[in-house]
Amino acid sequence: MTTTHRLCLVLGDQLSLDLASLQGLDAERDCVLLVEVMEEASHVPHHPQKIALVFSAMRHFAQELQQRGIRVHYVALDDPRNTGSVPGELQRWHSQLQPSELHLTECGDWRLEQSLKQCGLAIHWHADSRFLCSRGEFSRWAQGKKQLRMEFFYRDMRRKSGLLLNGDGSPVGGAWNFDADNRKALPKGLRPPAPARFAADAITQEVLALVAKHFPHHYGRLDSFDYPVTRADAQSLWQYFLDWGLAAFGDYQDAMASNEPFVFHARISAALNIGLLDLRQLCSDVEAAYGSGTVALNAAEGFIRQLIGWREYVRGVYWLKMPDYAHGNVFGNSRSLPPFYWSGETRMNCMRQAIGQSLEHAYAHHIQRLMVTGNFALLAGIAPSEICAWYLAIYMDAFDWVELPNTLGMVMHADGGYLGSKPYCASGQYIKRMSDYCTGCAYKVSESTSEDACPFNALYWHFLMRHADLLRGNQRLALIYKNLARMPESRQQALWQRGQHLLATLDAGQPL
Incomplete structure (x- = not known):
C-alpha cells in the first residue's frame, strides 16, 4: 500500500479546486477523502433534491480530482462499511491509512x-478562502459594536475588493446602495426567461435512485431535479443569467408572480454555496457587464451587494455568535410550525405559491422567503427553532452558516435586532403591491377583520400589539405605532379578536 502523508477531508459544500486544504497536494503521497453520510443528510429532513445535488456534485468532483491524478477515497451512502457520520468516517480512514497529517477547511x-474538533484526531484547519472576509477579520470589524449594520460592512467589502469604485475610492454612481431602485413589481405581460435546465447524466441518475430509496419520507419532489452538478454546468447556468436575467434583476429582484418561481433570479446560490462557482469571478463578471453598458448600475450593485455584502455579513455573524445565537427567541415564540408548510395545502394563495414551488424545486427567492413564508411565521409567533429547521431542510442552498442568521435574525428578528434594525413584518398590502398573488385568492386583501379577510392583515396588527413593549421604541416602527394609536378602540379590538381567532385555528392544527 502507498504510504499516505496528507489526508484531506473535503465536505459536500467544499467542492472547489481552489479549496485551501487542497493546495500543494502531492499526487504520489497525498489523498482526498469524500464521504456521503446519513447524519448530514437527515439531521433535518433535507429536500430530496438537495441531497441529490450534494451527492451528485461530490461524485463528479471526485471524478475530476482523479482525472487530475489525485488519489481519492470515496464512500457512498450505501457502502456497508459506512459509519454514518463524518467524524466516524474520518476516524475509520485515519486508522486504515495512517496518514502523517489530516487537513480540513473550516466547516x-x-x-x-x-x-x-472533538473526534480525537489532530487536524490542520485551513481558513475558507472562498469568502472575501475571514472569520477573524469579521470579528475584528465587529469588536466594540453593540449592533452590527450590514450597510457599513458592505462598504468596507467594496473598498477591500475595489468593486464599483472610482479612482478616488468613491462609489460609482455617487452612492453605495441603489436598493431603492430595486423594488418594482412585475408589469403585466413581461415574461421572465425560461429557466436553464440540466439533464441528469449517468452519475446523477444513480444518485437520484439512491436518494429515492433512502429518503422516501423527506418532503419535496425529486423527479423535477434539473440543477447543475459540475463546475462546467454551473458556469453555463451563470452565463445564462448574465445573458438573460441580470439586466432586469435590479428592477424586479423583489417581484413575485404566480407560477413564475424564478422570475429574473440567477438560481446560482446552491452552486456557489457548495463550491461550483467562485465568488470573485461572479462579482468581476457583473462589474464587467456594467462597465460594458450591458446592465444598469442598480442591477450590478444590487447583485454584488447580495454577494459581498449580505452573504458575507451573515456568515460573519454566524461564526461570531455561535452557538448561543441559535437559541435566540426575543419574542418568546413557542407555536409549532403549521403542517401546511410541509404540504402547501392552504387557502392563502401567496403561501401556496411560495411553499408549492419550494417543494417542487427546493427553491424560492429572497422576497418569497422573507415576506411570505417568513413574514407569516413571524406574525404567527412560530418557534424560531422550528422555522429555522424548515428553511434548512427545504431549500437547495440552505447551509447552516447562511440559513440560520437569515431566518433567526432577519426573518424572525429573534436575536432582538442584532442582525437587522427592525422586524420585516408586513400586512397583505405589501404582498399585493409586489405580486399578483392576491388575485383569485380565497381571502380578500382589502379586508382585515371579516371571516374571509386576508390573514396577514389582522396578524400584522396583532403582532405589533402583543409585542408593543419591545417594539414601540424602535425608530423605524414609530410611524406605524402612531397609526395604531390613532385607530378607534373598536377597530383595534376587532383586529385583536380576528388575530386571536386565526392563531387559535393554527393551534387546533387546522389550515388557513
Whole structure:
C-alpha cells in the first residue's frame, strides 16, 4: 500500500479546486477523502433534491480530482462499511491509512465543526478562502459594536475588493446602495426567461435512485431535479443569467408572480454555496457587464451587494455568535410550525405559491422567503427553532452558516435586532403591491377583520400589539405605532379578536 502523508477531508459544500486544504497536494503521497453520510443528510429532513445535488456534485468532483491524478477515497451512502457520520468516517480512514497529517477547511456548520474538533484526531484547519472576509477579520470589524449594520460592512467589502469604485475610492454612481431602485413589481405581460435546465447524466441518475430509496419520507419532489452538478454546468447556468436575467434583476429582484418561481433570479446560490462557482469571478463578471453598458448600475450593485455584502455579513455573524445565537427567541415564540408548510395545502394563495414551488424545486427567492413564508411565521409567533429547521431542510442552498442568521435574525428578528434594525413584518398590502398573488385568492386583501379577510392583515396588527413593549421604541416602527394609536378602540379590538381567532385555528392544527 502507498504510504499516505496528507489526508484531506473535503465536505459536500467544499467542492472547489481552489479549496485551501487542497493546495500543494502531492499526487504520489497525498489523498482526498469524500464521504456521503446519513447524519448530514437527515439531521433535518433535507429536500430530496438537495441531497441529490450534494451527492451528485461530490461524485463528479471526485471524478475530476482523479482525472487530475489525485488519489481519492470515496464512500457512498450505501457502502456497508459506512459509519454514518463524518467524524466516524474520518476516524475509520485515519486508522486504515495512517496518514502523517489530516487537513480540513473550516466547516459551514458549527455542529459539524465541533464534532470534528472533538473526534480525537489532530487536524490542520485551513481558513475558507472562498469568502472575501475571514472569520477573524469579521470579528475584528465587529469588536466594540453593540449592533452590527450590514450597510457599513458592505462598504468596507467594496473598498477591500475595489468593486464599483472610482479612482478616488468613491462609489460609482455617487452612492453605495441603489436598493431603492430595486423594488418594482412585475408589469403585466413581461415574461421572465425560461429557466436553464440540466439533464441528469449517468452519475446523477444513480444518485437520484439512491436518494429515492433512502429518503422516501423527506418532503419535496425529486423527479423535477434539473440543477447543475459540475463546475462546467454551473458556469453555463451563470452565463445564462448574465445573458438573460441580470439586466432586469435590479428592477424586479423583489417581484413575485404566480407560477413564475424564478422570475429574473440567477438560481446560482446552491452552486456557489457548495463550491461550483467562485465568488470573485461572479462579482468581476457583473462589474464587467456594467462597465460594458450591458446592465444598469442598480442591477450590478444590487447583485454584488447580495454577494459581498449580505452573504458575507451573515456568515460573519454566524461564526461570531455561535452557538448561543441559535437559541435566540426575543419574542418568546413557542407555536409549532403549521403542517401546511410541509404540504402547501392552504387557502392563502401567496403561501401556496411560495411553499408549492419550494417543494417542487427546493427553491424560492429572497422576497418569497422573507415576506411570505417568513413574514407569516413571524406574525404567527412560530418557534424560531422550528422555522429555522424548515428553511434548512427545504431549500437547495440552505447551509447552516447562511440559513440560520437569515431566518433567526432577519426573518424572525429573534436575536432582538442584532442582525437587522427592525422586524420585516408586513400586512397583505405589501404582498399585493409586489405580486399578483392576491388575485383569485380565497381571502380578500382589502379586508382585515371579516371571516374571509386576508390573514396577514389582522396578524400584522396583532403582532405589533402583543409585542408593543419591545417594539414601540424602535425608530423605524414609530410611524406605524402612531397609526395604531390613532385607530378607534373598536377597530383595534376587532383586529385583536380576528388575530386571536386565526392563531387559535393554527393551534387546533387546522389550515388557513
